């Protein structure tokens with residue numbers, strides 16, 4: 001192994017940047033731009049994306065907006081109406097109750113259905129505000145703040161947790177909460193968005209849960225798992 005590769009296996013920022021530059025060559029750049037017209041749209045969409053595919057969550061969100069063009073209408077609807085609208089997104093009762101609870105809390109706190117004021121807050125303050133909303137956990141809050149506002153958080157989903165552990169970016173027993181702290185700190189802000197998306201892509205296509213395709217992996221030269229775990233051709 002070359003000296004620089006040894007450093008990439010051990011190092012902190014050096015290693016993270018090496019992973020990023022290799023994934024960049026594999027999957028391309030991911031220029032940042034907000035995905036939704038409002039932060040509340042983004043939050044509701046993120047909740048709908050929990051435990052389902054992108055296709056299903058997009059469909060559920062579109063149907064929800066079709067039935068309730070204004071958030072006030074969803075807030076005033078019985079939970080059954082919201083549930084029916086988002087049924088295609090899976091675990092619709094739980095998600096409908098979460099969405100209703102969030103809308104109710106926003107109305108009670110500010111009398112409006114907007115989260116745009118988060119853009120005027122410090123990143124840590126905005127994170128704390130979101131974590132105080134019903135059903136909003138660390139991943140959901142980090143996704144919203146990174147994707148909609150470009151705040152320096154690194155959301156950790158199931159793919160990133162798995163790939164990050166295999167790459168030695170976090171301890172094998174790190175909890176999702178601890179993994180968020182580690183990745184927020186370890187990943188330089190200028191590559192947080194791109195690396196988040198590319199690590200998920202890599203987890204889906206190559207570093208799969210059951211049979212990682214190590215022999216075809218663009219990270220194999222710097223992955224500490226090579227030589228420890230069986231390699232799937």
Ligand code: SF4
Nearest residue numbers: 207212214217220223
């Ligand atoms: S070498 Fe294997 S374990 Fe390491 S990142 Fe690639 S696919 Fe995952």
